[in-house]
Amino acid sequence: MEQVTLYPLKFEPIYQYRIWGGRRLENLLSKPLPPKDPIGEAWILSDRDDQPSKITDGKLKGKTIKWLMENAPEKLMGKFANKFKRFPLLLKFLDCQQVLSVQVHPSDQLTKYIPAGESGKTEAWVVLETGNKAIIYAGLKPGTTEQKLRDKLKEHKVADELAHFRPENGDSVLIKAGTVHTLGDVVVFEVQENSDVTYRLYDWDRVDEKTGKPRDLQVEEALACIDFNKIDIKPVTPIIKSEIPVQREVMIQNEHFDLCRIIGGLPFMVGKATVPHVLVCVDGKGDLEYNSDFYSLKKGDVMLLPASVGACPFVPKGEITLLELALPESS
Structure with a gap:
């Protein structure tokens, strides 16, 4: 194993064509979007075998997060080095120009519906931009049963059984595994378990212009994975932990990730010794500031602070809004 010296790491976004995407990620990220295509996702930290994130700066430029997990697991992950074989979170920006398919992700317990090497998927969103038709469907309406959903599928009216609300900028929404969900006309930040298991229940009868065909549905698998007790999901109310020198809010906490938001213009501390943290501006x-060097972070950037880097001062240039992610230390 190589002797690897780690430092605050930035990564290049990986753009993804999506039938429901748009062009609004141009306002968030400096890397040009591929021409013409609707871009629905930018994977900003991905330890997926087929599309691993690449480091953009410093001596490790061009190396992937997969390479880091294999060659410097203790320095990168600290106390979690023996717990995870790959980085356990997948981070994205989504431009949902149209409404996504109505979908569900299995819980970790539903092993029958989870391919080898994958896990269940709990995820969360932070709303960054809303359009005139912004909507989030999250959970079922009270009283919805499997038979009601099957009947609505036949009528092409699945939305009749879904709870929904109009999101506002800054809202955070926790979508636990087993929750039926979708969203449209919004730009969001998404954090999720590092899993790619999604079952589509309904796709609004649309056709993919590239293939001329509807996208595949997995109705039986989706119905089997739905938790019918997850109803009428609303935004999570942030908990303010401190207001000096900056405002720190706990937005989401669960067994998979902790998500905080920092707002302010004065210097503050980020990161922690022995565990990795991720910053998303x-x-x-x-x-x-780390080891007398300065590492810039601007809107749309993601920065991974390896466990070996520890806590560092951050100096805003004016007002900043920063998301800080951590793995729960009780996990």
Whole structure:
């Protein structure tokens, strides 16, 4: 194993064509979008075998997060080095120009519906931009049963059984595995378990212009994975933990990830010794200081702070809004 010295790491976004995507990620990320195609996702931190994120700066430029997990697991993951074979979170920005398919992800317990090497998928969104038709469907309406859903599928009226709300900028929404969900006309940040298991229940009868065909549905698998007790999901109310020198809010906490939001213009600390943290800048810019060097972070950037880096001061250049992600230490 190589002797690898780690530092604050930035990654290149990986753009994904999606039938429901648009062009609004141009307003968030500096890397040009592929021409013409609707781009629905930017994978900003991905340890997937087929599309691993690449480091953009420093001595490790061009190396992937997969390479880091294989060659410097203790320095990268600290106390979690023996727990995870790949980085356990997948981070994205989504441009949902149209409404996504109505879908569900299995829980970790439903092993029958999880391919080898994958896990269940709990995820969360932070709303960054809303359009005139912005909508989030999250959970079922009270009283919805499997038979009601089957009947609505035949009538092409599945939305009749879905709870929904109009999102506002800054909302955070937790979508636990087993929750029926979809969203449209929004730009969001998404954090999820590092899994790619999605079952489509309904896709609004649309046709993919590239193939001339509807996308595949997995109705039976989706119905089997739905938790019918997950109803009428609303945005999570943030908990303010401190207001000096900046406002720190706990947005989401569960067994898979902790998500906090930092808002302010004065210097503050980020990261922690012995565990990795991830910073995602959603507005403004600033510099992180580590070993007398400065690492810039601006709107749309993601920065991974390896466990070996520990806590660092962050100096905003004006007002900044920063998301900070951590793995729960009780996990």
